[in-house]
Amino acid sequence: MDQLVTLNRRELLKSTTGLLMGWVVAGSPLALIAPGRAWAVDLTAFTSSEGAALLSMARTIAPHDKLDDAAYALVIQSVDGDASKDANTLKMFKEGLASIGTSFAASSESERVEALEKIESSAFFQTMRVKILQVLYSNPIAYAYFGYEGEAFSKGGYLRRGFNNLRWLPEVPTEDSGPLPAGA
Amino acid sequence: MARIAFQDESAVVIIGSGAGGGTLAHELTRRGIQVVVLEAGKRQSTETFSQVPGEAFLQLTWLDARTQSGDWGVAKNFPTLPAWHCKTVGGTTVHWTAATPRFEPWELRAKSTYGNIPGTSLIDWPISYQELKTYYILAERRLGVTRRDGVPGLPASNNFKVMYAGAKKLGYKRVHTGHMAINSRAQDGRGMCIQQGFCVQGCKMGAKWSTLYTEIPRAEMTGNLDLRIECMATRIEHATNGRVNAVVYRDGQGREQRQKARIVCIAGNGIETPRLLLLSDSSKFPQGLANSAGQVGRNYCHQIIGFAWGIFDKPVHSWRGATLAGVIEDEVKNDPSRGFVGGYRMELCTLDLPTFPLVGLPYGWGRDFASIMENYRNIAGMLINGEDMPRAENRITLNRDVKDAFGLPVANVHVDEHPNDQAMRKHAQAQMSRVYEAIGAKRVVLGPTPPATHNTCSARMSADPREGVTNAWGQTHDIPNLFISDGSAMTTAGAPNPTLTIVALALRQAEYISREMKTHKI
Ligand SMILES: Cc1cc2nc3c(=O)[nH]c(=O)nc-3n(C[C@H](O)[C@H](O)[C@H](O)COP(=O)(O)OP(=O)(O)OC[C@H]3O[C@@H](n4cnc5c(N)ncnc54)[C@H](O)[C@@H]3O)c2cc1C
Numbered sequence: 001m002d003q004l005v006t007l008n009r010r011e012l013l014k015s016t017t018g019l020l021m022g023w024v025v026a027g028s029p030l031a032l033i034a035p036g037r038a039w040a041v042d043l044t045a046f047t048s049s050e051g052a053a054l055l056s057m058a059r060t061i062a063p064h065d066k067l068d069d070a071a072y073a074l075v076i077q078s079v080d081g082d083a084s085k086d087a088n089t090l091k092m093f094k095e096g097l098a099s100i101g102t103s104f105a106a107s108s109e110s111e112r113v114e115a116l117e118k119i120e121s122s123a124f125f126q127t128m129r130v131k132i133l134q135v136l137y138s139n140p141i142a143y144a145y146f147g148y149e150g151e152a153f154s155k156g157g158y159l160r161r162g163f164n165n166l167r168w169l170p171e172v173p174t175e176d177s178g179p180l181p182a183g184a
Numbered sequence: 185m186a187r188i189a190f191q192d193e194s195a196v197v198i199i200g201s202g203a204g205g206g207t208l209a210h211e212l213t214r215r216g217i218q219v220v221v222l223e224a225g226k227r228q229s230t231e232t233f234s235q236v237p238g239e240a241f242l243q244l245t246w247l248d249a250r251t252q253s254g255d256w257g258v259a260k261n262f263p264t265l266p267a268w269h270c271k272t273v274g275g276t277t278v279h280w281t282a283a284t285p286r287f288e289p290w291e292l293r294a295k296s297t298y299g300n301i302p303g304t305s306l307i308d309w310p311i312s313y314q315e316l317k318t319y320y321i322l323a324e325r326r327l328g329v330t331r332r333d334g335v336p337g338l339p340a341s342n343n344f345k346v347m348y349a350g351a352k353k354l355g356y357k358r359v360h361t362g363h364m365a366i367n368s369r370a371q372d373g374r375g376m377c378i379q380q381g382f383c384v385q386g387c388k389m390g391a392k393w394s395t396l397y398t399e400i401p402r403a404e405m406t407g408n409l410d411l412r413i414e415c416m417a418t419r420i421e422h423a424t425n426g427r428v429n430a431v432v433y434r435d436g437q438g439r440e441q442r443q444k445a446r447i448v449c450i451a452g453n454g455i456e457t458p459r460l461l462l463l464s465d466s467s468k469f470p471q472g473l474a475n476s477a478g479q480v481g482r483n484y485c486h487q488i489i490g491f492a493w494g495i496f497d498k499p500v501h502s503w504r505g506a507t508l509a510g511v512i513e514d515e516v517k518n519d520p521s522r523g524f525v526g527g528y529r530m531e532l533c534t535l536d537l538p539t540f541p542l543v544g545l546p547y548g549w550g551r552d553f554a555s556i557m558e559n560y561r562n563i564a565g566m567l568i569n570g571e572d573m574p575r576a577e578n579r580i581t582l583n584r585d586v587k588d589a590f591g592l593p594v595a596n597v598h599v600d601e602h603p604n605d606q607a608m609r610k611h612a613q614a615q616m617s618r619v620y621e622a623i624g625a626k627r628v629v630l631g632p633t634p635p636a637t638h639n640t641c642s643a644r645m646s647a648d649p650r651e652g653v654t655n656a657w658g659q660t661h662d663i664p665n666l667f668i669s670d671g672s673a674m675t676t677a678g679a680p681n682p683t684l685t686i687v688a689l690a691l692r693q694a695e696y697i698s699r700e701m702k703t704h705k706i
């Protein structure tokens with residue numbers, strides 16, 4: 001979680017253009033990893049309201065109602081980083097944001113979906129969509145939320161941690177399966 | 185480790201250290217032959233494999249530019265990544281999931297079995313099953329393949345229990361945890377599989393066979409191997425008599441080097457192998473090396489591959505356990521009444537959370553997409569692995585408009601699907617759906633065709649020199665001391681995952697090369 005709490009704080013020396021922030025929601029999967037913490041993402045390419053619009057866009061493209069805003073903020077942090085490094089990307093995002101309008105974040109989900117359907121073929125939309133796929137599901141907040149346990153080598157694999165604990169279907173006969181190593 | 189001088193004309197130079205190149209290097213060096221292996225990638229180890237999926241991908245994958253064209257799904261869904269293989273010592277045997285089935289005898293007689301299929305360039309293999317079988321047995325022992333030669337199968341995982349129950353409901357008979365080059369018990373100085381399911385990220389147990397920690401260190405131990413990492417072969421040179429005599433490459437500092445050679449063997453995976461032949465054109469061979477019949481790069485096969493995900497209302501935790509350890513083999517038959525020739529396997533599959541939406545799911549967003557993701561815990565998975573039809577125009581060519589870091593034209597991969605490919609995929613998707621529906625799946629999601637992992641047949645073996653690039657030993661028809669030592673030399677793709685066959689052919693080729701060297705034929 002340090003990833004989030006210190007989220008590009010070291011970049012603070014640069015002039016920040018905006019800020020996304022929030023509190024970790026009690027009882028959310030994130031609370032298990034970062035109890036009682038506030039999080040903040042400094043933006044260096046986008047204003048706070050542009051950041052909020054992008055966050056709302058991410059929530060519309062991949063709507064996981066109970067997934068903490070902090071996970072979506074990681075996506076925004078990543079596109080903010082890209083946009084601050086490359087003028088063409090920044091331009092594309094600024095134009096894209098203009099095309100969805102200033103009231104985007106405040107409108108209803110069906111209105112947001114409608115607005116996005118109109119720009120679905122744009123580079124702006126597709127860049128955001130791919131970025132969401134790359135970032136939203138590859139961080140500890142998402143792992144906790146979706147129940148994914150990730151790397152297990154450090155814990156001895158899943159051999160003794162449930163690789164075959166499914167009980168709602170019959171067991172596979174030995175001839176089509178294989179022996180469990182001793183102790184498993 | 186041996187140090188072979190640049191001017192030394194006595195060595196065999198092998199390009200690539202994966203399934204084909206790594207195996208060949210071990211087999212030649214243990215027979216006392218001096219070998220230089222040029223490997224474009226870096227060297228990792230079980231200690232350095234990253235356990236972060238995205239990082240592991242960047243650590244191991246071949247990401248140099250390529251282009252593609254044609255109507256296959258990969259061009260649409262993964263425009264910048266036509267193929268997925270490694271650039272690292274050990275090649276794609278670091279990434280692979282280690283399913284190791286054999287060809288069926290009738291699959292090797294592809295043209296005779298399937299007949300005249302319009303729009304294909306089918307031929308029979310120049311090797312009989314009887315002949316290949318000898319080397320399959322050797323390869324299976326070498327790799328420690330499960331359910332062969334007394335090696336026990338891997339235990340069933342949760343994901344396999346789902347596949348098994350559905351398959352049995354449909355009446356399928358040949359369903360088991362697969363022939364896998366994964367240790368179901370410690371053997372070969374390597375540990376046993378602990379079911380951690382990170383096979384694609386590099387197996388930190390070394391339970392999964394990879395040339396990185398088997399064939400290559402053993403070749404090094406003979407004292408006859410000079411392995412040069414981060415060395416990218418860019419051109420093969422020949423003498424006036426038409427024999428090849430040197431390999432030009434860029435070393436880790438980008439400097440051009442030239443290694444003299446008695447014999448050159450190319451094992452750069454099915455795209456880079458033909459690319460290197462094409463890059464090596466000269467006034468004597470204006471179409472590139474070994475290309476007098478115009479066959480280099482043609483007949484490229486990639487197999488029919490695609491995911492099916494069954495969503496259940498109870499947890500599966502599919503990521504726990506060896507990624508591909510499970511198979512339904514009943515559809516490996518030639519039964520044209522299904523609407524296509526050739527066969528396919530249904531193989532167990534799972535993708536880690538970060539990779540799942542990127543590679544495993546069809547294009548989508550919004551509530552429907554999110555609802556699939558929300559069910560990640562409850563998803564069981566498998567994929568089709570089936571024979572695709574060779575076509576003369578499905579080919580690797582040089583794209584002179586796009587250059588790599590050394591200013592050389594990149595490979596273009598062109599694939600137009602044959603109607604047989606489409607009919608097979610449709611049949612397999614229906615069967616995979618039925619497997620999951622038979623045991624109460626709430627929904628089945630069919631995934632896209634991922635970037636090609638099985639790149640083969642692009643410099644194929646043929647009895648008739650006009651129909652392929654090499655003879656039955658992978659020796660090019662045109663140049664006796666130039667060999668193809670990877671999946672590029674396969675004649676057809678068949679339904680099995682290719683690597684066991686690549687290893688078997690490399691074992692056989694090594695015997696041939698050492699025999700021919702002894703008698704000074706090459
Ligand atoms: C995710 C994944 C899962 C797979 N699972 C299976 C499976 O379950 N079963 C199966 O049978 N197969 C599987 N495969 C395929 C298998 O990995 C390949 O069939 C096999 O590794 C191919 O062997 P090869 O020798 O042709 O090439 P590779 O093993 O890819 O080795 C080629 C090497 O050559 C190097 N190289 C290329 N060009 C040059 C050059 N010009 N100079 C120097 N070096 C060069 C590359 O860097 C690479 O290291 C899988 C592949 C992937 C990506």
Ligand code: SF4
Pocket residue numbers: 157366376377378379380381382383384386387388389390391392505506507
């Ligand atoms: S599941 Fe087995 S083979 Fe795969 S990475 Fe883990 S230990 Fe290795």
